[in-house]
Amino acid sequence: MSRRDADYDGMPGHDDQYKTFWIRTVASGAPGAGDPAVRPLYEVVYDTKSQVLPRQMEEIQAKLAKGLRVTE
Amino acid sequence: MTAMSRAAWIVTALSTWITAGAAPEPAPTPPIQNVTVVAHPAPLQVTSLQQLDDALDGLRRTSWQLASNFGTLRDARGRTPGQDVDQWLLTPAHLEALERLRATAAARSAKGDQRGLMLALGEATPLVAQETYMGGALTMYWRMWNLVQQHGLLISAIVGRISPPPAVTDTSFDMIASRVGQDLPKVMAAESPGEQSTMIEWLNNGHHDLVHALNEARQRYARQLSEQQRRQGQEAVVYPRDTPCPDPVPLAAGVTTPAGASAATPSAASATAATATAFTTTTRRPPRFAENNQAPDSFYPDSSRRAEFEGSVTVRAWVSATGCMQQAAIYSSSGVPELDDAAMRWTQQARFHPAEEDHSPVDGTTNFIVKFQLRQ
Numbered sequence: 197m198s199r200r201d202a203d204y205d206g207m208p209g210h211d212d213q214y215k216t217f218w219i220r221t222v223a224s225g226a227p228g229a230g231d232p233a234v235r236p237l238y239e240v241v242y243d244t245k246s247q248v249l250p251r252q253m254e255e256i257q258a259k260l261a262k263g264l265r266v267t268e
Numbered sequence: 269m270t271a272m273s274r275a276a277w278i279v280t281a282l283s284t285w286i287t288a289g290a291a292p293e294p295a296p297t298p299p300i301q302n303v304t305v306v307a308h309p310a311p312l313q314v315t316s317l318q319q320l321d322d323a324l325d326g327l328r329r330t331s332w333q334l335a336s337n338f339g340t341l342r343d344a345r346g347r348t349p350g351q352d353v354d355q356w357l358l359t360p361a362h363l364e365a366l367e368r369l370r371a372t373a374a375a376r377s378a379k380g381d382q383r384g385l386m387l388a389l390g391e392a393t394p395l396v397a398q399e400t401y402m403g404g405a406l407t408m409y410w411r412m413w414n415l416v417q418q419h420g421l422l423i424s425a426i427v428g429r430i431s432p433p434p435a436v437t438d439t440s441f442d443m444i445a446s447r448v449g450q451d452l453p454k455v456m457a458a459e460s461p462g463e464q465s466t467m468i469e470w471l472n473n474g475h476h477d478l479v480h481a482l483n484e485a486r487q488r489y490a491r492q493l494s495e496q497q498r499r500q501g502q503e504a505v506v507y508p509r510d511t512p513c514p515d516p517v518p519l520a521a522g523v524t525t526p527a528g529a530s531a532a533t534p535s536a537a538s539a540t541a542a543t544a545t546a547f548t549t550t551t552r553r554p555p556r557f558a559e560n561n562q563a564p565d566s567f568y569p570d571s572s573r574r575a576e577f578e579g580s581v582t583v584r585a586w587v588s589a590t591g592c593m594q595q596a597a598i599y600s601s602s603g604v605p606e607l608d609d610a611a612m613r614w615t616q617q618a619r620f621h622p623a624e625e626d627h628s629p630v631d632g633t634t635n636f637i638v639k640f641q642l643r644q
Contacts, residue, residue: 207335207336208336209336210332210336214328214329247324248328249328249331249363250331250335250336254350
């Protein structure tokens with residue numbers, strides 16, 4: 197990975213006021229035409245202003261992992 | 269789920285990344301939080317809808333603070349703060365009950381039914397009080413483990429420099445840590461204000477005992493390392509005086525030792541000092557502190573206070589015949605670089621009476637202990 201971002205730590209994030217919550221994760225696409233080890237990665241962001249709890253965000257994160265399909 | 273319906277989904281294509289070969293970065297040390305903990309929970313009474321909303325908002329905030337500030341920690345039970353939050357705070361059943369009471373209170377308020385509103389708020393009060401107590405107790409508990417981690421990192425760094433490395437075992441720490449962890453469910457189960465006060469007190473005591481055991485262990489290893497360095501002939505860094513010499517302190521009867529700083533008691537440290545300075549006559553007196561020295565407490569670094577680092581630094585000081593501290597060195601470290609620095613800064617401004625030989629002032633060396641202690 198050429199870049200690592202502190203927000204990609206697998207933990208749900210939030211703003212300082214605990215008003216906005218988000219999940220940042222990555223999804224990989226199909227192998228590229230050249231090197232099969234090289235896969236395009238997509239940044240997946242979910243955010244909400246709902247009054248959610250950590251466990252609710254974790255549930256959303258699990259659904260996100262299961263439900264996301266990269267069709268390209 | 270409401271949260272899902274309000275969600276904004278963004279999928280952004282990024283540059284092509286190679287998934288393999290990324291070295292994991294070390295987990296950052298969780299920051300020490302300034303957490304105010306109420307030792308004895310105040311009685312809580314929810315008397316308005318706004319107050320209920322604020323209380324619920326505060327409880328959600330506590331859940332997030334615990335989960336994200338202390339997220340990577342593990343306690344003696346091997347559990348994470350997130351697991352405890354999920355188990356104890358705003359559980360689905362509690363949250364549902366509180367949201368139902370909130371809806372009832374809002375409906376009654378809209379109808380102008382003041383009595384009905386107060387009944388619903390009165391029903392919510394014990395639930396909110398219990399959640400507030402549990403949030404405070406869990407914050408105390410995980411703040412303690414955050415400190416344990418900070419202390420542990422420092423101890424590991426010291427032990428890693430001792431040759432051969434000693435086996436790091438601390439029975440008293442293990443016993444306290446295991447006891448506090450095992451009894452957390454009892455703390456969380458306390459319901460009456462009296463029981464809750466007792467449990468908070470108990471948790472506080474456990475915290476102090478654990479931190480005390482860690483400070484003792486670190487100090488022990490630091491002393492061992494300092495002794496090893498002296499045996500190996502490693503020269504301590506000598507800090508020359510960084511300000512002009514003060515006016516000589518008149519030699520007066522009586523010696524005042526500032527609180528926290530004391531002339532080293534007869535020990536290996538002072539004996540070595542005596543040998544090094546060739547104190548051969550019985551009429552020789554080493555340098556002493558002058559009266560009215562500032563207490564070292566005002567040099568206690570805030571970050572060390574927050575991390576609850578305590579320790580003793582043995583300092584060796586060279587004092588001229590005019591009572592001017594010419595240079596000083598750390599003879600035995602506290603194991604906390606910040607406290608060692610603070611002891612050195614204190615020494616730089618300390619006033620001394622010179623050593624005496626046959627009642628005449630002479631150059632001399634003295635070892636003394638500068639102690640940083642948060643509680644007696």
